[in-house]
Amino acid sequence: MAMNGLRRTDGLMGDNLEAREAVGDYKAGWHDPENSTIRFDFGLSEEVVREISNLKNEPSWMTEMRVKAFNHFIERPMPKWGNTHLLEEIDFDKICYYLRSSESTERDWEDVPDDIRNTFERLGIPEAEQKWLSGVTAQYESEAVYHSIREDLEEQGVIFLDMDSGLRDFPEIVKKWFCSVVPLTDNKFAALNTAVWSGGSFIYVPKGVHVEMPVQAYFRINAKNMGQFERTLIIADEGSSIHYVEGCTAPSYSTDSLHSAVVELVALPGSHIRYSTIQNWSSNVYNLVTKRGIAHENAKIEWVDGNIGSKLTMKYPAVILKGEGSHAEVISVAYSGDGQHQDAGAKIHHLASNTTSKILSKSISKSGGRGSYRGMVTVSPKADNCKLNVVCDALILDEDSRSDTYPTMEVSNPTARCEHEASVSKVSDDQLFYLMSRGHSEEESLAMIVNGFFEPFTRELPMEYAVELNQLMALEMEGSIG
């Protein structure tokens, strides 16, 4: 199955106390021995930035953009909002900014180094590829190690490459759009990504082409204290459509890793981009990601965003509704367990008339976890007849856990129709008793309630993911009843 990485193996939970403390019950928490071919020393400097660019034989405009971004990163203070306490704990000098484990990106799994191939097999990626995907890219540390796309799509002119190959083979397209949606000065972590980016996906879908089956990217961090900075750019030309799915896991270590991606989507007139994420990082990973799309006339952008893992996630998928009649949807779920803070939400800017948007956010906190919804919707004075709908629901499973909501709406046009609903609920004893009286244990009953709560999200996922997500949540509920 595609999301095998979400399941846990009891084999990891032997008598070795140390191992159990490190790995806990996170299934994807194993790691391979590190066999790097190139590994940078810890820490970041302009030299490191230039060296990454040099290693990749990049055009000079990219090198200069990286350096500019690096300078902005250094000057820019840490955000003064979100979980500032955890943010201040990040030690940028104890992170490895570039690590290559394989000499090249292969088109055949057989050519991928054994231990890396084994890892992706354990995560179920090759199997999923055969069954239901149009293309796959698999990134290990800083570089894509495997990449393929179905031939018929290639014949129709669909470009699906890792970002480095995209820059090498299509420099003009990349130059035109890179940083056009997320400028390098956007925020501290977007600047960091722009300075040291490596890997990620580059996709171009030609006019009128519909990619029926999803393409998937899988991101795996293996090394300790690793920084992963993939960069993704998706351009859907007029009247085309694509569904991109990404998954991610990492080993459980007692020291922290940093994942800081930038994703830019360009939906040209009449196109449709759906971007689905199941984020299941181990609980030592900081996940600080900037995701944004621009929707032109009558285009549609959907972010389907599931945050299950990580130590701290700060992520607010955004859509700029630039063209008249464009539409945005952000559907997200967040699960915060012990020691986790999911600070997630959405941003939508209505710049043009007759644009519509919908935000649905669902968060569950348990065992002292904290879930925050942070959202912003704006309507510009020139944008007439916009419709926006925001729903955020939180479910709190115990007294130790926390949920906050920070919704902002700035509506500068009186013709806008705005709806906003928010709810916070707890699982009641009567609800559990009702399900238990039908033969379901307390844990099974809780999993039914939780999966039901997430259902508006899971029904948007391809079936394979929905099943795996439900199983994952059922496992998360194990041992949660005191």
Added chain:
Amino acid sequence: MATKPLLKISGLRAGIDDTPILKGIDLEIGQGEIHAIMGRNGSGKTTTANVIMGHPDFEVEEGEVLLEGNSLLELEAWERAREGVFLSFQYPQSVPGLQVGNFLRKSVSSIRGEDEAKGGGFRDSLKQAMESLDIPRSFLSRYVNDGFSGGEKKRFEILQLMLLKPKLAVLDETDSGLDIDGIRTVAEGVNAAIRGTDSGALIITHYSRILEHVMPDKIHVLMDGKIVASGGPELATKLEEHGYEWLKED
């Protein structure tokens, strides 16, 4: 050896938050029998139902509840369900996002075994039960009790009763809030599930109307946590005509 009674409650005292509610209940239901408990609000009817099913909020201080001779009191609610106890709730809880069809399949699988929840056999019995209760197909894709009308909730409880085929069905005010047609449908469901089987039922109600359609073997009157009278169907008629006051005076 004589067969053990289906349900035997003896000397049951129970309450909630240190407040005693049941003050010594004795009750015996044989296989194939339907009994009714009548009583006014606050007499302990719902507590009796909850204690039999094993609601964790209720504390049993004394007494015994035996199903076919085996004690239920140490078992959790879900274990009792698997032993064959069913409760039709007065206020069924909603579970948004959990589809009725999925839920029924999972419940049948938990209680009666995986094989019973598979394939054509399950589909046929589901279809038949839904038709007999006038429940449309579209019901299956709705969420459990979410946005259901009062009548739909009660029909759904009886649908579960028919599919789960318990040994002992406890129906807590299943007739309340139903019109005459609804009561008749529910009563037919109960009759179909219990009559002519080894199972039994305990119907808890305010009113005698449902009893006209079910014809219980025995009626018990609960007052202030005790059974103060037991008798045949004629007792229901008497309560209907004279209320509960005369029992106090006795």
